[in-house]
Amino acid sequence: MIPTAPKPRGRRPKSEEPDESALAPEDRYRAPALDKGLDILELLATQPQGLTRAEIVKEMDRSASEIYRMLERLVARQYVMRNATGDRYALSLKLFALANMHPPLSRLINQALPVMDDFARKAEQSCHMGVYDRGNVLIAAQINSPRGWSFSVQRGARVGLVDTASGHLLLAYADALSYQRMLAEHTPLDGEVPISPTQLSSSLAQIRTQGYVERDSAQSFGVVDISFPILGPDNTALATLTCPYIRRIDRHVGPELADVRELLRAASKTLSLNHAVAREAG
Structure with a gap:
């Protein structure tokens, strides 16, 4: 009897391999x-x-x-x-130790700045990135509008946790333990607009449903705050991306509010580690 040759080991025959073109992008490699x-x-x-x-x-x-x-x-x-x-x-x-060789906030800022700059050029509006810091919100990065006409918040400024779009987003997308800690650490800043626990709870529930904030600024007339979360893999907010939108009334025709909202949504999605949640529900 002629012995059967052993089957070669290693890669499967090409005919048995899955068609990579039919796979979803995340499964292809x-x-x-x-x-x-x-x-x-x-x-x-x-x-x-x-x-x-x-x-x-x-x-x-x-x-x-x-x-x-x-x-x-x-x-x-x-x-x-x-x-x-x-x-x-x-x-x-x-x-x-590896994370501290390249501090997370510095890494986030470095990744965010080109995306924020692209948004500012397309939207003709300024934008800033906020992160939670010791009971309030720290403006970690800021880009001005290239047009020169814009409202901006300076980098390094601290803004309120409970009366700003950025603060409400950070609270809305915090886990239960972080939420309690953030409120316990909060100390009112100069000019802070008070809000009742019922109002805060209602605002956060609406944000979770909608996926972003869009409302008149509680600090300045004529400014509409549009803010989206930058989400981590566990759906908590690593940071927020906010545009203090102002509408020009001269003859220059720039992007409308709805267009700016979609540009900011795309920017936040680019920076989010969980791309599925940084969007409007439905």
Whole structure:
């Protein structure tokens, strides 16, 4: 009997491979091993006390052998550490150290500025980016309108948490614990417009439904604040992108309010890590 030649190992025949053109863009260039490692890191990030290997296998619904191999590599590269008894795994401080080699706020500003500049040129309006800072909102980046006619908030200024579009967006897209902490840390700024808990709750519910803020400024006449969240992967707001829109009444014809809103929506979506939520509901 003639022995059967062993099947060659390695890549599958081309006829058996999936048609990449038919795949969604996010699935076209998959790297399963990398995805598996990132899944483990993201899972452990939610578990301060760590998990056993069996618990990780159960949560990820994968085979014990593939989880073991990946865990060993993450331990070897010092992204994950074992406890003293060796039966639990938790994140090490390596990710924290890497993040602090390139501070997150600086990275966000560097990524935002070109997008904000593009918006300002197209919209002929100024815009600014706000982040939560010690009970209020810090203006971390600002771009003026190239036309010279605009209303702007200076970079480095601190504005109110409970009476501004930026503050309401940050509160609306905060998780429950962060929301309580932000309100507890809040201290009124000069000129702050008071708001009752009922009014605040109603405003935040409307923002969550609509996905953005568009309303007359509580600080200046003739200004309409349009603001969208810059969302992280967990749907919380990393920052806000706001345009203090002013309408010109001379003979110059610039973008209308609705056009500016859509330009700002696109800019916030570009900067968001979760692109599905930074949009109007429906």
